[in-house]
Amino acid sequence: MYAGEHTAGTEFVIGPLFVAHGVTAIDLIGGLFFGNVLAVLSWAFLTGPIAVRERITLYFKLEKICGKNLTLVYNLVNALMFCFLAGSMISVSATAVGIPFNLPMAKLTDWLPTSFSWVITVFAVGAVTTVVATLGYNQVSKVANIAAPWMILVFLAAAIAVLPELGVTRVSDFWEVANAKIWTGTPLEGQSKFTFWHVLFFAWFCNMAMHIGMADMSVLRYAKSWKSGFTSAGGMFVGHYFAWLASGILYAVFLQKSQSSLEFAPGPIAYYAAGFAGAACVIIAGWTTANPTIYRAGLAVQAVLPNSKTWKVTLIVGLVTTLAACFPALVMRLLDFVALYGLLLMPMGAIIFIDFWVFPKLGIQSNLAELRQWKWNWTAALTWFLTLGVCVFINQRFGVEIFFLGLPGWFVAVFIYLGSNLIFQKKHA
Amino acid sequence: MKNLLILSIKAAGLALTLLPAFLVFTGHLAFDTNKKLMLLGFILWFGPAFFKPRR
Numbered sequence: 001m002y003a004g005e006h007t008a009g010t011e012f013v014i015g016p017l018f019v020a021h022g023v024t025a026i027d028l029i030g031g032l033f034f035g036n037v038l039a040v041l042s043w044a045f046l047t048g049p050i051a052v053r054e055r056i057t058l059y060f061k062l063e064k065i066c067g068k069n070l071t072l073v074y075n076l077v078n079a080l081m082f083c084f085l086a087g088s089m090i091s092v093s094a095t096a097v098g099i100p101f102n103l104p105m106a107k108l109t110d111w112l113p114t115s116f117s118w119v120i121t122v123f124a125v126g127a128v129t130t131v132v133a134t135l136g137y138n139q140v141s142k143v144a145n146i147a148a149p150w151m152i153l154v155f156l157a158a159a160i161a162v163l164p165e166l167g168v169t170r171v172s173d174f175w176e177v178a179n180a181k182i183w184t185g186t187p188l189e190g191q192s193k194f195t196f197w198h199v200l201f202f203a204w205f206c207n208m209a210m211h212i213g214m215a216d217m218s219v220l221r222y223a224k225s226w227k228s229g230f231t232s233a234g235g236m237f238v239g240h241y242f243a244w245l246a247s248g249i250l251y252a253v254f255l256q257k258s259q260s261s262l263e264f265a266p267g268p269i270a271y272y273a274a275g276f277a278g279a280a281c282v283i284i285a286g287w288t289t290a291n292p293t294i295y296r297a298g299l300a301v302q303a304v305l306p307n308s309k310t311w312k313v314t315l316i317v318g319l320v321t322t323l324a325a326c327f328p329a330l331v332m333r334l335l336d337f338v339a340l341y342g343l344l345l346m347p348m349g350a351i352i353f354i355d356f357w358v359f360p361k362l363g364i365q366s367n368l369a370e371l372r373q374w375k376w377n378w379t380a381a382l383t384w385f386l387t388l389g390v391c392v393f394i395n396q397r398f399g400v401e402i403f404f405l406g407l408p409g410w411f412v413a414v415f416i417y418l419g420s421n422l423i424f425q426k427k428h429a
Numbered sequence: 430m431k432n433l434l435i436l437s438i439k440a441a442g443l444a445l446t447l448l449p450a451f452l453v454f455t456g457h458l459a460f461d462t463n464k465k466l467m468l469l470g471f472i473l474w475f476g477p478a479f480f481k482p483r484r
Contacts, residue, residue: 143478146475149443150442150443150446150471150474150475153443154446154467156447157446157447157449157450157463157467161449161460161463163454164453164454165460169454169456274464275463275465275467276464276468277446277464277467277468277471278464280471
């Protein structure tokens, strides 16, 4: 499941963006290795143990701690993030769908829609994706499972086949070419420079909402043991390691052929390397992940509007997603968006962690909203909003980039939630 | 028997997706031929998905 879910359309964007940000080969390989190991450990030691002890979804756990209304706010934020994430996947698919029509592609520096034909293509892809999502989850899930092993091999095969174009004809040539032509250490025009630490923290935190943020409690609650968290390594080291390296290699070939053009379109890049299979891979990878993401966003919105019909909500969510997908900024700034997505939802994971492990040891009450019949737990709300406020302050005042804010943010959330509860619960015991 | 046939076709699909790339790398296969073989691999992998396996 993890390998399929983490080999998505966005992998065709993230690998190239590392190249565009001028990361060096050793920084990328080392940063991805340690970042992915930390991500797997987060799933195994943070999410897994709570998931198998509680055996409830994240949303139910949040209702117990935070109250129904605060959970609804969380659901809305989550749904919005899901819409943008699915939007980026639709954008990626649209670059492949547009190949036969010679669709003008956006550049790395573009934020707004670049042509009418781009908007039409995105709407066509968005419409199909949304209609399928309204029909339910089962068929999409089946297609995704069938496609997963094939997609992984397409990534690998495409990268191996283009290596001779970069001058790699023997395995021993690879490292020299990797440094000279692929991950050169020089960012493209208008792009910031990435280091080992950028790569490590991005690899660790790109799924922060899922592990540290505890969203995968919903998945791991079915696991026999907390050790099932280690199975996330399948997704990390296939999707977030080899697929990112492979798509980076494909992008380097494109840059060489186009003389460092700023055009950025995963579809034509994959089509050049692997022909029809490559373009199909981009479409399927984007579609199979955009579809369940829209469906999940629909469910999150439905939690806010419980009397509305699922298909109607999914249709509206699909429209929002498609509108978002029209903006190339979503793809060009995907690294920042993914980091923001994790950061926004992370404080709730810290709250659950402290509530579950530390409160009983300190003799203070866990699951406060459930116990006191609260719809809104102010200590949790304060923790969430203040943590994000502190992260914005650190970003603005000290210029710390968004990729690095998750770590101090987690400790800030722990400190605020613990402190506020110690004060509040002792006062109102 | 039918299941074994479907499994073999799917395995051939995966093999045609990956293995020719190594031949391109070693200079034994043309780049464009690899793309055609990958298309065949795509068809062989997804084609049997339309047939339900016997339980």
